[in-house]
Amino acid sequence: MDRKGIEQKDVAEKAKVSEMTLTRLCNDKNHRPRISTWMKIERALKSMGYDVDRDYFDL
Numbered sequence: 783m784d785r786k787g788i789e790q791k792d793v794a795e796k797a798k799v800s801e802m803t804l805t806r807l808c809n810d811k812n813h814r815p816r817i818s819t820w821m822k823i824e825r826a827l828k829s830m831g832y833d834v835d836r837d838y839f840d841l
Contacts, residue, residue: 783808788832797826 783790783804790804797804799822806813807823815823827834 783827786832788827788830793823793826793830796830797822799823 783793790801790808794801794804799819803815803819804823807815824834
């Protein structure tokens, strides 16, 4: 998300998850969010006009 200039704060608000959740997702390669959390983030990003590929996040 950083490379695309997407603000974690905006996604967190839209997905109704904490900013810490997104920070871990972006920075901790060992972090594995629950599928329900990932789906919230995925929906938020798509609603913001971004094409999301789950494989990119290596979940």
